[in-house]
Structures are given as C-alpha cells and as structure tokens.
Amino acid sequence: MTERNGSGPHESAIDPSVWRGMTQSRLSRRQLLTSAGTGAGMLGVSALLAACGVKGASSGGGPTPGGVGTTAWWAKQKSTKHVNFGNWPYYIDVLSGKHLSLEHFTAQTGISVTYTEPIGNNMPFYAKIRTSLSAKQSTGYDIIVMTNNSPALGYLIQFGWLTPLDHGAMPNFDKNAGPLIKNPSWDPGNKYTMAWQSGWTAIGYNSSVIKNPGTSVGVLFDKKYAGKVGMMSDPQELGSLGLLAIGVDPATSTESDWAKAATKLNQQKSDGIVRAYYDQSYIGHLKNGDTVVTQAWSGDIFQADLNSKYSDLKLLIPNEGGMFWTDNMCIPMYAQNPRDAMTLMDYFYQPSVEAVVEYYNDYVCPVPAAKQVLLHPTGWAAQALTKMKPEIGLPTTVTANAPTVFPTPAYVKNSRSYYQYKSQEELTTWNNLFVPITQGA
Amino acid sequence: MEQPVRADHTGRVGSRRPRARLGKVLAPYLLSLPAGLWLVALFLIPLVIMLSLSLHTCNFGTGACVMTWHWAEFGQQLSLYHGPFLNSIYYAGAAALIDLVISYPIAYWIAFYGGSKKNFFLLMLLVPFFVSFVIRTVVWNFILSDNGVILGSLKHAHLLPQGFRVLSTGYAVVAGLAYNYLPFTALPLYVAIERIDKTVLDAAYDLYATRREAFTRVILPLTVPGLFAAFLLTFIPALGDYVNQQVLGGTSNTMIGSVIQTAFANLDYAGGSALSAMLLAIALIGIFAYARVLGSRTIEEYL
Numbered sequence: 001m002t003e004r005n006g007s008g009p010h011e012s013a014i015d016p017s018v019w020r021g022m023t024q025s026r027l028s029r030r031q032l033l034t035s036a037g038t039g040a041g042m043l044g045v046s047a048l049l050a051a052c053g054v055k056g057a058s059s060g061g062g063p064t065p066g067g068v069g070t071t072a073w074w075a076k077q078k079s080t081k082h083v084n085f086g087n088w089p090y091y092i093d094v095l096s097g098k099h100l101s102l103e104h105f106t107a108q109t110g111i112s113v114t115y116t117e118p119i120g121n122n123m124p125f126y127a128k129i130r131t132s133l134s135a136k137q138s139t140g141y142d143i144i145v146m147t148n149n150s151p152a153l154g155y156l157i158q159f160g161w162l163t164p165l166d167h168g169a170m171p172n173f174d175k176n177a178g179p180l181i182k183n184p185s186w187d188p189g190n191k192y193t194m195a196w197q198s199g200w201t202a203i204g205y206n207s208s209v210i211k212n213p214g215t216s217v218g219v220l221f222d223k224k225y226a227g228k229v230g231m232m233s234d235p236q237e238l239g240s241l242g243l244l245a246i247g248v249d250p251a252t253s254t255e256s257d258w259a260k261a262a263t264k265l266n267q268q269k270s271d272g273i274v275r276a277y278y279d280q281s282y283i284g285h286l287k288n289g290d291t292v293v294t295q296a297w298s299g300d301i302f303q304a305d306l307n308s309k310y311s312d313l314k315l316l317i318p319n320e321g322g323m324f325w326t327d328n329m330c331i332p333m334y335a336q337n338p339r340d341a342m343t344l345m346d347y348f349y350q351p352s353v354e355a356v357v358e359y360y361n362d363y364v365c366p367v368p369a370a371k372q373v374l375l376h377p378t379g380w381a382a383q384a385l386t387k388m389k390p391e392i393g394l395p396t397t398v399t400a401n402a403p404t405v406f407p408t409p410a411y412v413k414n415s416r417s418y419y420q421y422k423s424q425e426e427l428t429t430w431n432n433l434f435v436p437i438t439q440g441a
Numbered sequence: 442m443e444q445p446v447r448a449d450h451t452g453r454v455g456s457r458r459p460r461a462r463l464g465k466v467l468a469p470y471l472l473s474l475p476a477g478l479w480l481v482a483l484f485l486i487p488l489v490i491m492l493s494l495s496l497h498t499c500n501f502g503t504g505a506c507v508m509t510w511h512w513a514e515f516g517q518q519l520s521l522y523h524g525p526f527l528n529s530i531y532y533a534g535a536a537a538l539i540d541l542v543i544s545y546p547i548a549y550w551i552a553f554y555g556g557s558k559k560n561f562f563l564l565m566l567l568v569p570f571f572v573s574f575v576i577r578t579v580v581w582n583f584i585l586s587d588n589g590v591i592l593g594s595l596k597h598a599h600l601l602p603q604g605f606r607v608l609s610t611g612y613a614v615v616a617g618l619a620y621n622y623l624p625f626t627a628l629p630l631y632v633a634i635e636r637i638d639k640t641v642l643d644a645a646y647d648l649y650a651t652r653r654e655a656f657t658r659v660i661l662p663l664t665v666p667g668l669f670a671a672f673l674l675t676f677i678p679a680l681g682d683y684v685n686q687q688v689l690g691g692t693s694n695t696m697i698g699s700v701i702q703t704a705f706a707n708l709d710y711a712g713g714s715a716l717s718a719m720l721l722a723i724a725l726i727g728i729f730a731y732a733r734v735l736g737s738r739t740i741e742e743y744l
Contacts, residue, residue, distance in 0.1 A: 121706075123706060123707065123708055124706070127504065127708060130503070130504060134503065134504075151501065151502070155501075155502040155503075158502065159502065159503065227604065227606065227609075269692050269693075274691075274692050275609050275691060275692070276609045276690065276691045276692055277692060279687075281688075284582075288583075288586045288587075288588065288589065289586070289587055289588040290586055290587045290588075290606075290608060290609075424500070424501060424502070427501070431707065432521070435703065435707075436521055436522070438692075438695075439522065439525060439695045439699065439700050439703065440524060440692055440693050440695055
C-alpha cells in the first residue's frame, strides 16, 4: 500500500475543484509528504512502492534483546510523562492546527505528546528507521503506524524490531476493539500492534456513465469501457485484483494462481482496456472523467461523494471481495517512552476519543462503539464534535451511518486479506509478475 | 609559454630557486584540488558504489548487501525492461529533435535581431521554467484532460470523436519532454548562433549569395557543433526522465527512469544499480560518438 489519498477534511464552501483539477488530487492525509518529495526530488510523483506484506518469522518474531516486552520488563517501565508519536499526514483530528484528542489526553494524564507526521510511504520510512534499529538505537519515535500489507511491517516483526505490547495495559482495546482488527492474521493475538485505521481497495465508478456496474470486478475488464479504465500501479493492489478476477482469494493464493492472474491482467492491458496504471492520482482522473471506472480506496470515494460536484462517483465492493487493509500502531524497539506509548495507544480505544478522530478521518473505525457516540454525543466528545462541526460542515450522523466507516455485515463479509509472503523469493516472484505489467513498453 | 628566467611570483632567483620550482610544479595540481576532490567525492565514489552494488545481492529487509559478482542481474533486468529502454531512447530522441526545430528560429531571431534587448528575450524564454518542473507537467494533465478545456470543447463541437484522447499516449510523453527540456536546447543554440561573426554574412552577400544560400552554406554549417551539443544536452537528461511518462503516459509508454525509480523505491538496490549502469552506458556512447565526430573541445564550449 502506498499513499491512500484519503482527501483532507470535507469540502469547504468554496468549491476548490479548479485547484484540485490542476493539482490532480487534494493535499490529503497521505499525500503531504509525497508532494513535498515531488518538489524536492520528484520522487513522490509516482511512489510506485511495491507494497507487499512479508510474513514475520513463523515463531511470531525474532528474539527480543534484554527481555524487552516480557511482563517483568514491562513492570520496570515507568512513565516519563512524554511520548513521541509519528503518524501519516492528515490522519488525526485537526482543528485550527490542534488535535483535540491529543489535548484531552494530556489534560487527563499529564503526559505530553509530540505528534509528527513523518510517514509518507511505508518502505522509505522503514529504510530510514532501520538504520537506527540495526545500530540498536532509538528511532526517536515511541509509536509509529505501519500498513499491514507492506513488507515493512513484516520485516519489523521478523527482525525483532518491535516491542511486544504490554497486554496488561490495554483494557480499552480488550473491551472496544472491533472484530475486523482484533487478533488479525498479520499479527496473531495483537502481540505487536493495535489498529489505527483501516479501509478497502475496491472499485470506484462514475454512475452517470455506468448505470449498471453489476456486482463483479468484471466491470474493470469490460471492453465497453476500453481506454477509460484505471488500474493501480502498486503491484500488491494490482495483483490482488487480478486474483479476485480469476476467482481466487488472494490470502490463500498460490504461485500458479499469480501467473494466471498476471495473464488476465496482461490480456486486459493488451486489449486496450486499461488507460493507465495510476498511483494516488487515480482519483483526479476519475473526477475529471478521464476514467469512468477504476480501482479505488474507499475513503477517497466517500469523500468525493459528499461533494455535490462528484456525487456521481460511487464505490462498489464486488462480490469477489474488496481488499481490506489496516494501518497499525506499534512501538519500535529501543523506544524511550514505551510506558506512555502504551497509555496513548490504549487511550484511542475509548469510543468517545475514536468518535472525534473518525469525524475527521472517515476511514474504517477500529472501535464500533464510537458510532453511538457520533449519534448521541455526550460530555467531552460532545464539546469537541461541536467545535469541529463548522470546519467539517457535516452532521456527525453522516459519519456514523457511513458503511465505509462503520461497516455493515455485508461489507465485513466481502472483505479479503492480502497475501502474506513467506519468503523474499515469493516477494520477488510476485513483483516480477506484476511490476512489468505496469512498466510495460 | 615558459619564461626561462622568471622562477616564481616574486621574481626572485637564486638560492630559493629549487623550492620555487617545486611550488610551480605543484601549482596546477593544487589549483585543481578542490574540483578534483569534488569530482572524486561526489561523482567517482558514488559511481563506483553504484557499479559495485549492481553486482551485489541485497536483502530487501535488512538492507544488507553481499558482493556476489552477480553479472546475471544485467541480463535479467534487460530481458524484463528492454522495452522501456527503447521507449526512452525513442521518446528522448524525438523530443530533442522537436526542440531543435522549435529552438533554432527562436535562438536565431534573438541572436540576430534581439539588439540591446537580447538578455530580456532570453529571460522571457526562461520565465516559464521558474515554475517547478512537476507542477508544469501536472498542469498539462489538467489542460489536456479528456473532457477538459481543450478536448472537451472540441468534442462538444463535434470536431473530435468522443473517444479521442491525448493523455496516456506516447505523443503526450514526447510533447511533455519537448516542452520541459526546451531551454536545454535553446540556450546552447543561442550561444552557437550568437558567436558567429556577423560580417561573414556581409561577405557572403558580397560574393552574390542569396539570403537562402547565406543561411544554408554559411550560418548553418557554422552552427553544426552547436546543434549537436544542443541535441545531446537535451537528449541525455530526457533519457533518464520519469516524471513526464508517469504523469502523461499510458500503459505502454514506460521510460527507463521510471523503472529505476520503482526499483529503488522497492529497495531493490542491485536491480536499480544495474539499470542505472546500463543507462549511463547509453549516455556515454552518445557523448563519445559526439566527441569522435566533432572533437571533444566543442561540447565544452556550450555547457
């Protein structure tokens, strides 16, 4: 997974479509650093990361030096009254440059939070912190957020570079975490991670052109829309879609399935159906009509749909399934303030706190009970939501009733997981099948 | 040029002579030391690292690389990505030729008719390029959108078929490259034309040359080295470009720069290094060919 172009806060009163058109997509939560990179080194323009999950060692992680993460070790960790949280851009509630959820945390606990947004992509961020980690030094972060389908998270677990969580210090998580993200396949028993937000990679389409898209991924292979179909350049996203198209669940697929999926995708390309393989810029092309159906991230379509100008854009989670991804909070090894990191991570699993975060974020909420808070806010949450409303411009019930934020059973049933690679050879095989499709001549 | 008597800067001769001579021998080396160090530290060493990395086998996870003399890397990369290599050569070449055709009249006009405002005109030529490269390219995406200001209006007037598009084609990539690299062609060409002694034209007319003959038999031959230099100075950076293709190209327009960028983003340092080495080889072949044909001195004059 590269950037999810989750779009900033809801549309403001002045329609910024002109600027958006010119910049292709709004400066979004996930895009800020990419844009910065664009200006500096132009690397951000594509950010064609191979986003593929490499499964951790089957033992569930490497050795942890000095007994880090054991009950005895955790018992010795004292609060330092400070925590460093490194997250993706525009991925937490913002009101006039402040984060109400974090201010509330500091007021309650006396723990100050340094909140930064250094993560623009999983792999480049991983490449940065691994220098410190392999030198057994602190990365400077107590909490980082990594996507489950990137090799980065698998590597961090595999090399013992994450601190096992203190399971005695996460009462809110135990009580409130939703079934989609509790005990996930990429981190059994939540040994190292707690979900921050999730989303789907599914299909976005323009309902003014495609009246009846059907219920299948087949719409992306329909010759009627030749030259108007957008696919993702990310090999993990592309390959997973190919697997869905040949009727295989990506999570349990085999190498021979991958080859068949690649054939299917190559056929789609040689038939002239695909217009281009896009990074996060796909949403701009869908909005301005260059494409009429495209692989899409649920948050983008949700955001676009709220704007009357783009109310024709709809999300389809096909029968074959939508790829479900999760960004995970974790504590890197050698963190300076692990005790306070635990406190903060668990704090977000209070429904009232998550309601405030989600009112801004609109991704899949890890705490189902937050829906009730959005419908009937009380206490601190009510005050915070009222303060945020003028800037967000929508009633909290819209967020509460969105199936892409609080998934209905049908959405849950149609969620599929990404393939977890068992070795680097598998990752190489996957990349050699799917990267050349996007890099064709 | 050596003066036989003067030995050092102060002109003293005699007892200090041997030492002064040493200083004189070392002077050119000392003077070139900063440039030499710069070249070694920032060009030669990275180049050697890149070439050696292409023969390493790297662990994507830890980033640890081991020298394995894995020459097969080159063959593998080439078999996977020969298409993008050919695309790059074709697109960069086409863009450089287009730029020559566009820039020549501009450069000629400024050099001959610019008068005292020459610098102003040159500045005007460069003004659009003060805006970030990427932003300018992305704006083309907006202008040329299928239902955008230009194509949308033409389609509405039934002057173009509904399915017509410019974006996501090779033409869009070549146009983007030609647009973005225009100054790289125009400025060396201007230098080449500007330095022509204008009296040779009078001489040509005195010898009964027509205006056309004066151009084809006098001006054009005098600017040939400039033409080659301008071509090369456009072609080589365009060869490694990946922005235009990613923003304007479609499914079969990948250029090699994009493949290299993807390889490094995937932390595949060996593959990316091998591809970079091959790209460098292509660029060097171009430069050597130029040096063989026109001599190595002329290119420096236009840099």
